[in-house]
Amino acid sequence: MIQAIGRRSISAVEAVGRVGHFVMDMVRALADIGVWARLTIVQMRRIGVDSLPVALFIAAFTGVVLALQASYTFTGAVPLYFVGTLVGKTMMLELGPVLAGLALAGRVGASMAAELGTMKVTEQVDALETLAYDPQSYLVIPRVLAGTLMFPVVVAFAIATGIITGWLTSLVLLDLSTQDFIKGLKLFYVFKDVWFGLLKSASFGFTITLVGCIVGLGTRGGAEGVGRSATRAVVYSAILILVLDAFWAVVLL
């Protein structure tokens, strides 16, 4: 029992050390800008533009549900224009970033871990090194940078979509006028709501892509190992998103 705890503690410390070493290597490879700059644009398209449909789909239905649940909860005790407040605040501060983050952890994190894992087990990563490329500057930095830069953009669109569907729902199903919805939306709005959500999503983007890269490049074995890495990347990313969500709430709210 004590031995098992000891082994787990040592392996946890080793894992933290490996992550630290990985991040240090990544920072050092930033000097190789000639390699990663062009590739980052490609990844920004893959991570950002290609993720938009999933994020917007989720945000659209979240906006509808939020408006209906707000109206159901208020039940006449609270003025109905507070639906706008609740939809706006919740989308900006919490559900926009977190739901998009969780969805993209599955889409981006898993595919990244699987792609890099396949490259690892088929020796493509070794081949890259023998061609004098640093996998950090060729594979990792473009992905992490693209994730960090593009997640806030995707989330911004998701927030806007959620608010628009919340407004449309209020208009069509709740008999709330546009003026009232906007009145509610503006009621407790502060600019911090926006940058808080976007900062959070940048940290989610960084985390999801970094985890995808670390897990992917650490893949061992064949197809089974690649499958394990994809699952692991999603699980670790989802856990870290929730932890980061709480962290930012404690630190910034």
Next chain:
Amino acid sequence: MIEFQDLQKAFGEKPVLQGFSLKVRDAETMVIIGYSGSGKSVALKHIVGLLHPDVGDVIVDGQAVSTLDRDGLTLLRQGVGYVFQFAALFDSMTVADNLALGLRRRGLDEAEIEERVQEALALVDLSGTGERMPAELSGGMRKRVGIARAIALRPRYILYDEPTTGLDPVTSAVIDRLMVRTREHLGVTGVVVTHDMRSAYTVGDRIAMLYEGRVRQVGSVAEIQQTEDPVVRQFIEGRAE
């Protein structure tokens, strides 16, 4: 010159190389033979720093590989072509882009890259396949593209990891002829890891047998063919006992 100096490497509890020492002279092709899992590929990967030795080192052109920093390793790797066992082609790129990638790293202009790509593809009899994707190629063609990717760099050294494994006898012979032609054409020093004895006799100037983590015997093709060492004899004759 490449020199393995008392190389030792273990993976977990399992020792693979246990004092592997061998000199590869300039402009020769050294073939390392041995049983599957004997550590041949592990030894090869130490030459370009893909693996780090537990003890000992590999000396390439007077430099100890394990002591090189990243820039030093990059310089070393720019002089080495590596042909992987399963070719390790980048499956998201065309054949031409696979060949061009290493050349772009060396800062060549696009016209020269194009010229070198076409020349390397011609050398492996694959002219006209530049726009195809690796998934569209047969196993033998993929290996030839792997060789073309290495020779396009015009390296001082070419390392071949099991170049004929998994290929039919005719395609194996084509690959062997290609390796010989590459050496004659470019005058490079080669290290070939294989357990295919026909290939070893065809391409090798000297042959070294790796057994239980060390060199069991090293000698010319004729010396190995006439060996009286029972372990080497059994291996080269492919006898079960």
